[in-house]
Amino acid sequence: MQSHILSIILFTPLVGALVLLFVPKENKGAIRWIANIFSLGGFLISLPLVPMFWAQRFEVTPTHFKFLEGTPNNWIPSIGAGYNLGIDGISFLLIMLTTLLGWISILSSWTAIEIRVKEYYVWFLVLQTGMLGVFMALDFFLFFVFWEAMLVPMYLLIGIWGGPRKLYAAIKFFLYTLLGSVLMLLGILFLYFHHHTVTGVFTFSIPELYKTAPLIPFHTAIWLFVAFFIGFAIKVPMFPFHTWLPDAHVEAPTAGSVILAGVLLKMGTYGFVRFSLPFFPAVVSHPRVQSWMIGLSLVGIIYGALVSLMQKDMKKLVAYSSVSHLGFCTLGIFTLNSMGLTGSVLQQINHGISTGALFLIVGILYERRHTREIAEYGGISNVMPLYATITMIMFLSSMGLPLLNGFVGEFTILQGAFTANWKWAAWAAPGVVLAAAYLLWLYQRVFFGTVTNPKNEKLHDLTPREILTFVPLIIMALWIGVYPKPFFQILEQPVNQIVQTIHDNSNANAPVNAQVAPAPAPQALAVVGPKVVGTNVAGPKASN
């Protein structure tokens, strides 16, 4: 079981979707129960991964990935595609986030979805598998399959169960993201053929491509970087490719927004960390390129916060706040040092937790009143005190109050940015002030004061199910805020390895080094010959 746990985690939601297909669509109750059982099951089944990974967190493996499944090229050998899964610290955290948020979103849609319930849950579970696959895939073909597989369910979720402008938003989301994916595909293919030129082997296997990609000469690599960049930047979203986000979030159903913000946006940053940085280290560490990336991130932080400030729709406000928060994440990534990267990944997790909670919060009011206009509310604390308390906690988490999760990530990123170039941190710091401004102002307009709108007088406080959707998020927020040490330890190895790769290759045409592990003594590394496609050698304590 241990050696296949990734596949089990990956396909549980898909199995759930298949099971649901056989349930008659009139039986809404059964559908909801089955869907929730499978999503909760998916989460519970991912829990054994925690102690298993924890035990191996400092292990060194040749590919630096653990829990390897499959070998390269074992799926479609003629083109070199393999069903190859594996995780490291970064993807491990993201996978746990995905299974948790997947369960919470499905739980939160219990009363929100009344039409076409069966299709809704089926697509949601398919989406869940797609997301997990993206994080686990160690083969580019597989990765791309899952990447694209996420688009269709999301499109349908927005387009069928969304708000007034759902079609516009869904199509915009789909086409915009697809544009990026297609450019990324071009990049992938180039890498694929380049690998063949260097080694004579056709393969999509990512650890293999890590070895040859840094050899690409700078003037070509920069175009590849741009191709991948566009794909990921649209997904993150970075300024100025972000405008699909407000529409998609506003029009999507609550659970769709939660999963969109919580997980899908992380695909972009994951892509940067997993692909752009190790594949094109010379490009990324070039001062001009780095400045552009940092510049766009800083603009995203401040601009996103400013636009958030003046929104009249609660959901749009939270959507733009995502742009601002993910600006911090990309800032951390492109500082190219271990603090920035660690902080970035940690902040991605934090953003998933706190912004996921923010969208749930907005959804709670929306489900009761079917409006998201801030002006329609006021004095909600008086009628929904528990809800007000939970909202305050998550708002504080989002604005980075110490002892909650947001601060740990933000601060680590700021330290990384500062040590790279103090001006970057100086420009990012006002983002924290603006975050407090727009969140507290929102809180004041919605919760404080007296109940101004008579329609709000009869609102009922949170139901136990709704409370249950928040509890795991609050627990995680507090845990990461008070005791983040385990998370730092989990991230240490992959982050250091990436930084090392960049450092070794930061001069163009530097010979690619064998992947160097940090301070613990490195294992004997598999020698790469022209015909060896990649081995499944694992460290001594890794799964068999």
Next chain:
Amino acid sequence: MFFLNHIWLIPLFPAFGAAMMFFFGRRLQKATVNAVCVGAVVFAFLFACFTVVEYTHFAHGTGHPFEKIVYTWLGSGDAHLSFLKKDGTTAQFNADAGFLLDPLSSIWLLFVTGVGMLIHIYSVGYMAHEGGYYRFFGYMNLFMFSMLTLILANNYMLLFVGWEGVGLCSYLLIGFYFHRKSASDAANKAFIVNRIGDAGFILGALTLSWYLGSFRFTDINTLARSGHFAIGDPVLTAAALLLFVGACGKSAQLPLYVWLPDAMEGPTPVSALIHAATMVTAGVYMVARSNAVFVLAPTAMKTVAIIGALTAVFAASIGLVQNDIKRVLAYSTVSQLGYMFLALGVGAFAAGVFHVFTHAFFKALLFLGSGSVIHAMSGEQDMRNMGNLRGRIPTTFKTMFIATLAIAGIPPLAGFFSKDEILWQAWRSADGGFPYLWLIGFGTALMTAFYMARLIFLTFYGQPRMSHEVEHHIHESPKSMTGPLVVLAICSVCAGWLGVPASLGGTNAFGKFLEPVFAREVAASVAPAEPQEPAGEEHRGLEWTLMLLSVGAAVVGGGWAYGHYANAGKDYPEPIAVKAPPLYTVLYNKWFVDEAYDYAFTGRRKIGKIRLGAMGAGEASSWFDAKIIDGAVNDVGWVTRAVATLSTWWDKWIIDGVGVNGPAILARMISYPARLFEWGLVQWYALVMVAGLLGFGVYYVWK
């Protein structure tokens, strides 16, 4: 060493109280809430006392700090997450949950828990009839937790936890009466303005860690005092200035003071605890804690001193004409905080801390007393509607009177010793270049005496100016409220005696206790100011002269106030309004600073049609985002659709029309004439065949 080793328990007592309130507060009786929350603080105070006693035994007067690290908070606990310092070496990323006790934090620990305890007891009486009882005490306990974390932290990051924590509690407590928009506005203002300071603080802490490699105070102090860094080091100066920005936010100095007067929207015990005695002193604490860095940055020190002095006089000027009793006290707090920073800035760290100490007592007393007055006046806060209360609420009157004497600096009360120490140090510091700071401080002392006396006379003397129903209800506050007042009054009298300077025959035990904290083991570089040097004989005379001047100023100020306000009747005139009406308007409107900020920084007010500030930038950015960027995206869509329409037209009419249907039409057109030959007559066909045959035959014959 039991107490020292469990020093981390001290913040946890009130944290426990807050947690209890969070989970169970709704269902608890008031008595239980009292037992838990007030008890937690009492417990913390007792524990703190024992801890400090143990510490004095531990340190034996050396001032050696006691440090206890509980666990690694930020960082992976081993050496593999690192960052590059400025000089290129790597340093480990680490911020622990660690606690430090030295003379500086001992003092803070004692008065924070002590005054906190008294205020909690006071609140039992004050909040007895208010709603949200458990919520109030929960927040107050959370505040105590944060404040204690702040002062006991051993590194900048844990300090920051407490720093933001007190900011949060301030927000929650200022906005306690959240039904009022003015309260929630004030809460937002407090938090956001504080956040601006926090951004500066973070950058300062990052600068220090980048330059020196650690966040821990002990590490930084060791490095800073090692003589390795030159005086005026630019990076340290930058760090010090950034830290000071944080202090300006938290301790309400120019230009980030604007939140403190508005913070009076909160219940009075909140104003007493947070905005007088404890939270606002956090900035002073932090600067004092960082003294090793500041000492190496004379430019920063000068800035601190100048801003402190300017704040002192600026706030005092506004306090001269305010009518809300709590507002006067708020501006007075800002002004007194200015004094503290003035002291720190001229290098008189111990004097600044001493003033924090004494100020905590008499300012808390003043606020609690004003709360008692407001309680007696059924909620009235405007002094124009008070008067002649001294016989009706005697305990309140007497204690407030004592506090006023203290704050004005009348010997032998506490304020005299601390304030005069500051003024003296301001005069003699730095090659005689700071007398102008003394002058500002002196002017402020004069104004302080005036407005405080004005407060006393308008409230307790003169004609009764309140309505009849209010007058009927005037009653002294319950024991739970007057008890703390008396205790604080005693402290206001006696606290100063801990720091009697040598010139007056005292031992200055306070200063001696703090000496190791501010010591400079700097080998070669000598700091320009050496304020701890005992004064020689020739200085004594100067010191006494200055003392007499400041006492005289206090008396004069008090006397002027007496003359104008002691018999104030229904529509008493304001002397400044009479003599200089424009000045009065400016002062009354707080120099229009809030309005200026609203125009320039927040953007809440428009200039004509244009909105500046953050909101203006937000509006502009929203417009840009929706129209320009999204417009571009939508334009791409439009272009795509236009191209698609073009393609459709091309496909339908050209490719399909010409290419596919064309030949078909052509074929049909040709077939029209061709049909004409088909008559259906077999013989005609046969004739044509024969003709053709003949034709062929002829052709071949002719060939």
Next chain:
Amino acid sequence: MVPITTLHYLVVAAALFVLGVIGVLTRRNVVIVLMSIELILNAVNLNLVAFSRMWGNLHGQLFAIFIVVDAAAEAAVGLGILIAFFRNRETINVDEIDLLKW
């Protein structure tokens, strides 16, 4: 006497052929047209037999018998069509059989 050469036979066959063609082209009565077709076919037969004699083998005669059989079949079919047509149109005037046109 002039010896009878193959040419004479060919001329006779040609004359018959031309008569047959003229008959097919000009006569109104369908039966006469059919008879003219027979005349054409028999002219061809004559031609074939003459050539058979000339070359000295039996190929021409063989083919002539084919044509006789074929003529018979065709006459039968043609008369069948004629009768079917007559039953519908009551006429055997070839000028009136002109339905297959535009």
